Amino acid sequence: MLNFERVKIAHEDPQKRVKSFQLEPVKEYSDSEAVAESSRCIGCNICTQACPASLDIGGYINSTAVGDPAQTVRIVFENLPFPAIIGRVCTHLCEDICVMYDTGGPIAIRHIKRYAADKFSDYGQLLNLPRKKFIGKKVAVIGGGPSGLTAAFYLSIQGIKVTLYEKLPALGGFMKTGIPRYRLPQEVLDKEIGFIISQGVDVRLNTEIGKDVSFDDIMKSHDAVYISVGNQKPHMTGTPGSDAENVIHATEFLRRVSFGEIIDVGKSVVVIGGGFTANDSSRTSMRLGAKNVYIMYRRREIDRPGYPSMNADEEMEESIEEMVNYVWEVTPFEYVKEGNRAVKLRYWQNEMVTEKGGRAKPVPIKDKVHEIDVDYIIEATGQETDYSFMGDEYLRNLRLTPQGQPITNEAGMTSLKGVFSGGDSTNASRDLISAVRDADKAVNGILSYLNVMDQVNEDRLPILDRWKKFSPTSAKMAYAERSR
Ligand code: SF4
Incomplete structure (x- = not known):
């Protein structure tokens, strides 16, 4: 009997993974799972039209379906030289627009790419580049x-x-x-x-x-x-108290940790911002030993950067599994210092106000002040x-x-x-x-x-705008429509 359901991918136990920088939250397909999942693809290549890099997705998924991951890697390399990286961290808007979305779930394009790329420790022989x-x-x-x-x-x-x-x-x-x-x-x-x-x-x-x-x-x-x-230029909020030694911008925080520094974040961490960098900062804080991590964002959940997309939903789900807390619609207005350290964060609750059909704006309700104890504050508020x-x-x-x-x-x-x-x-x-x-x-x-x-060598030139018709924006719209 035909099975149209997306082949589930295993996840590492959240309680285990949150203690480690080595354990990847998402595991990898086995050979049989990768073939089964790829075989669901009908090769229509609608997804390619939403891929910014115009990868021949139908082509490489079908190569894995017939048991030829080497060909999958070769096809990806037409336009992209790091399939294992993108196979882990791509925003995968292609999946948001996949025609199989309502028939068992979108093809797991990103996981399949990772599976194929991880099969090869050296791409040299595979690609045979003169x-x-x-x-x-x-x-x-x-x-x-x-x-x-x-x-x-x-x-x-x-x-x-x-x-x-x-x-x-x-x-x-x-x-x-x-x-x-x-x-x-x-x-x-x-x-x-x-x-x-x-x-x-x-x-x-x-x-x-x-x-x-x-x-x-x-x-x-x-x-x-x-x-x-x-x-690279961090955009700091300038909140009073942000000159404290335990207030840092997310790009500096993540960079230092990526080069091996073990930053003492204490037990209680607040991350300001609502996008992917805020998620990464909060989950990194958990792995550095924090017990209570709060992401504070001035708008609603549905207004966060990256939403609507499957990727934004997946990343938030993984953060919640790791016990990260989200605090929506708030405006931090003071980091209260003792000596050179911030010890409390004061904030107002916001209400969202829509004016003349424009985007809803957060407006602080200033008659009540809320506060929270902090050991570390990370501002994930963008770069310039x-x-x-x-x-x-x-x-x-x-x-x-x-x-x-x-x-x-x-x-x-x-x-x-x-x-x-x-x-x-x-x-x-x-x-x-x-x-x-x-x-x-x-x-x-x-x-x-x-x-x-x-x-x-024309065969080695990146192929631009393959079958372009839709755009990444249409993928987002398709996803939003389906999520309703
Ligand atoms: S849209 Fe879905 S079914 Fe069509 S080629 Fe892309 S992955 Fe395969």
Whole structure:
């Protein structure tokens, strides 16, 4: 008898996993489970139209269905050079729009990709990438996160000499510093980043542009530049008391923990914010020994960043399983200090007010003050783009959006000739798979700009906008509709 139900994936026991950075919350499909789940896919590729990076999802799912995970990996590599990473942490909007959603559940696209990628410890033989001869062009990539690594990979395999500049002592960008190790193990990062670099990328760690090397020098010594610096400048709330020593921004908190620091967060932690970074900070705090962790968000549950999506729901479910508490519709207005430490957080309850059909706004009800004891406060309140490393001369000619992001053309090039940009600092989606899409686009753009398209291997060029019709937004709408 045909079984249309999605094959359930096992989860690690929450009580066990919350004590460890090593245990992944989501386990992996076995061979038979992966084949059974993939076999539910009808190969319509509606999902591909919602995938920012235009992966041939129907193609790679069906390869696993016929017992050929190697082919799954090969197909993913057409546009994306780290399938095991994305197979763990993608926002997987493709699943929100999957046509099987109402017939037993969407195909577990993300889990299948992870299953296939984890089968291979080295992609070298699988992909059989011929070493391309240097074709005489040099490109600098600034920032070693997902977008920079993708660009470095696809340019290198075309014979471009790529130098990748990273200001931190390790590659990976947000994948290394912002996603905790229990969701994305170090071995997975090492395997996939190692493979990318092995294509001949010249890596300069601990090298900050604008400080260790000037942007002008980079421009003069390369034929094109790809900027993928992410959003590193923390946005702090400025709440009175936020200068206390136990108040920290989430990006710094997660970065320090990712480099192995054991931060003493005490027993009671408040995380300000409602998005994915707030979730990661709260669950990291639990793993550092906190007993009571509260996520405080000024709006309603349905207003939180990332919602509506299956991914946002899954991450919240996992946090709740790990005993993280959510406090909706509140405005923290003071961190009460004793000496140099915050010991209490004072807040108002909000009411949501809608004016003239606009988005509901949180308005604090100030006649009653609430307070909570705290040992540690983490502000997961966003980051900003910072292009000051370029220096005034270049910045003057860089066209920016009102939000301070560089404006790029169809090819990913900024208003500066030969300077391309992508990833979180440039797109509005600010997720890994969109960062990959930007790099794919820029690789094609850079090769055209360098006038070397007649020398490249076309089969190795990222494929742009495969069967584009829907968008990630339509996936969100589809999910919202089904969740009602
Ligand atoms: S939409 Fe669902 S059924 Fe169709 S190809 Fe994608 S995963 Fe398979």
